[in-house]
Amino acid sequence: MSRKKFIAGNWKMNTTVEEAVALAKGVVEAVGGVSDVDVAVCPPYTNLSAVSQAIKGSNVKLGAQDVHWEAKGAFTGKVSCDMLKSVGVTYVIIGHSEQRQYFGETNGTVNKKTKAVLAAGLLPIVCVGETLDERNGGKMDAVIDGQTRGAFEGISASDAAKCTIAYEPVWAIGTGVTATPEQANEAHVFIRNILVSLYGKDTADKMRIQYGGSMKPDNAKGLLALSDIDGGLIGGAALKPADFAGIVQPK
Numbered sequence: 639m640s641r642k643k644f645i646a647g648n649w650k651m652n653t654t655v656e657e658a659v660a661l662a663k664g665v666v667e668a669v670g671g672v673s674d675v676d677v678a679v680c681p682p683y684t685n686l687s688a689v690s691q692a693i694k695g696s697n698v699k700l701g702a703q704d705v706h707w708e709a710k711g712a713f714t715g716k717v718s719c720d721m722l723k724s725v726g727v728t729y730v731i732i733g734h735s736e737q738r739q740y741f742g743e744t745n746g747t748v749n750k751k752t753k754a755v756l757a758a759g760l761l762p763i764v765c766v767g768e769t770l771d772e773r774n775g776g777k778m779d780a781v782i783d784g785q786t787r788g789a790f791e792g793i794s795a796s797d798a799a800k801c802t803i804a805y806e807p808v809w810a811i812g813t814g815v816t817a818t819p820e821q822a823n824e825a826h827v828f829i830r831n832i833l834v835s836l837y838g839k840d841t842a843d844k845m846r847i848q849y850g851g852s853m854k855p856d857n858a859k860g861l862l863a864l865s866d867i868d869g870g871l872i873g874g875a876a877l878k879p880a881d882f883a884g885i886v887q888p889k
Contacts (some may be wrong), residue, residue: 803829
């Protein structure tokens with residue numbers, strides 16, 4: 639089945655408002671007219687509103703890097719789905735490895751966030767992936783299986799079809815090390831087979847699985863050519879419009 643490629647830039651904890659606007663304008667200039675690939679940028683919370691205005695009228699969509707599952711209340715430092723919607727957010731990254739590693743994210747909180755995002759009419763980008771120790775210890779399959787099933791527990795097939803999964807081998811994030819195309823595609827096939835077991839082949843075939851481990855302009859074409867890699871969740875290369883454009887439209 640032909641799935642439209644989806645490239646999302648995760649800016650992480652980078653850019654002031656002024657820097658974010660300049661970067662967003664650069665992305666729009668480089669790829670804002672592209673229609674055969676879905677494109678999103680995910681700046682920090684403080685820059686969402688300004689970036690929303692900077693990308694207005696282009697094909698570039700706005701994403702957030704996280705969300706809280708509650709609608710409102712005494713959750714200092716957290717942001718709700720309605721807050722994100724009010725500034726024009728379309729996509730929300732959930733369960734990024736850095737959230738899991740540093741900030742106590744669990745399969746349970748990923749599930750609650752995914753349900754909240756779907757209920758709000760936003761589109762989740764659900765991250766899964768193993769550490770180097772887990773891969774070397776033969777636990778990769780069990781970790782990815784647990785994270786995927788945990789994220790989608792109690793979620794219907796129709797809602798699951800609205801989700802994107804980002805496979806991010808933790809050992810290849812920000813390290814400059816990239817999984818070989820064969821390693822990456824093998825993991826994507828494994829994830830899609832989990833989705834088949836949960837939802838059936840039709841739904842699994844509709845769901846996009848991005849690769850999120852040091853995708854760059856010089857390796858994007860090879861990775862994106864593989865059967866089950868449907869895009870990328872881009873970190874460092876998303877901070878330079880030319881590099882990001884080289885992934886959205888690899889030469």
